[in-house]
Amino acid sequence: GEDVEQSLFLSVREGDSSVINCTYTDSSSTYLYWYKQEPGAGLQLLTYIFSNMDMKQDQRLTVLLNKKDKHLSLRIADTQTGDSAIYFCAEKAYSSASKIIFGSGTRLSIRP
Amino acid sequence: ETGVTQSPTHLIKTRGQQVTLRCSSQSGHNTVSWYQQALGQGPQFIFQYYREEENGRGNFPPRFSGLQFPNYSSELNVNALELDDSALYLCASSPAQGAGPDLEAFFGQGTRLTVV
Numbered sequence: 279g280e281d282v283e284q285s286l287f288l289s290v291r292e293g294d295s296s297v298i299n300c301t302y303t304d305s306s307s308t309y310l311y312w313y314k315q316e317p318g319a320g321l322q323l324l325t326y327i328f329s330n331m332d333m334k335q336d337q338r339l340t341v342l343l344n345k346k347d348k349h350l351s352l353r354i355a356d357t358q359t360g361d362s363a364i365y366f367c368a369e370k371a372y373s374s375a376s377k378i379i380f381g382s383g384t385r386l387s388i389r390p
Numbered sequence: 391e392t393g394v395t396q397s398p399t400h401l402i403k404t405r406g407q408q409v410t411l412r413c414s415s416q417s418g419h420n421t422v423s424w425y426q427q428a429l430g431q432g433p434q435f436i437f438q439y440y441r442e443e444e445n446g447r448g449n450f451p452p453r454f455s456g457l458q459f460p461n462y463s464s465e466l467n468v469n470a471l472e473l474d475d476s477a478l479y480l481c482a483s484s485p486a487q488g489a490g491p492d493l494e495a496f497f498g499q500g501t502r503l504t505v506v
Contacts, residue, residue: 282432320394320480320497321433366432377423377446380432 282381284367289387296354298384300367303348307369310343311378312352315364324352324365359388393417394483394498402504403471411466411501415483419496421445422464424456427478427500439464468503476505 284300302310308329313321327334327341327350334341340353354361364383393416403409415422421440425433435448439458453469462483468475478500 318499320499321482322497368432377435377438377448378433379435380425382430382432 282367282369282379284365284381284384286382287385287387289389290357291389292357292359294357296352296357296361296386298352298354298365298367298386300350300352300381301348302350302367302369302379304369304379305348309370310341310350311366311368311370312339312341312350313366313368313380315366315383316362321366354386357386357388362386362388394481394496396479396481396498396501398501399499400502400504402506405471405473405505407471408467408469409471409503411468411479411481411503413464413466413481413483413498415462415464415481416485416496419483419485420462421484422458422462423482423484424464424466425480425482426450426475427480428474429477433480436466471505473505476503478502 281303288298290296309326311326312324314324315321325336325339325341327343332343338355342351350367364385366383367381368378370378395414397412413422423438424436426436427433436450436454437447437456438445439456442458455467458464480500481498483496
């Protein structure tokens with residue numbers, strides 16, 4: 279089956295690192311994504327990782343993939359107030375129509 | 391800004407009515423996907439259109455239907471609206487059918503539909 283799970287809330291202090299975790303079930307997933315959604319806005323693709331990779335770094339963002347445990351994480355270094363948003367983990371299932379399966383989202387709030 | 395535009399931005403309808411939502415895909419994109427995002431949830435895949443044909447469907451009843459036009463813009467139609475249809479409807483366009491990692495990354499701002 280296809281299911282993506284992530285914790286609902288995360289609160290971090292400004293300047294600290296944020297780590298958002300996600301688990302997925304579809305072992306045939308080829309791409310895993312992190313999207314950001316700010317209030318009243320659509321979805322912005324932050325980064326993605328191909329399923330044969332373990333890690334990907336892009337400026338302040340680091341994605342770690344543990345394919346054996348089907349666990350994906352997003353680390354945001356030096357978290358800023360502008361990082362406040364909902365972060366969605368998602369997988370691309372090649373089983374049909376290349377649809378993207380999203381988790382329920384993690385709301386990241388930043389404490390001063 | 392992704393170049394994907396949706397209209398209207400907000401809409402209020404009465405239960406039992408019909409609604410049409412519109413999406414203009416980014417220039418050069420021939421694939422459009424529609425998602426429903428209920429409050430506090432992640433987006434759920436409704437269906438995808440590729441070169442004017444439906445190319446896969448999620449777990450939504452037949453009263454959710456769509457069209458894609460020769461210019462690759464798209465419509466989502468929902469008949470016999472129910473209260474649970476209240477959600478943000480997102481359109482995503484991509485340049486080809488399902489090939490690469492960021493080809494479905496271009497989401498519009500969404501249409502917020504409220505059914506009363």
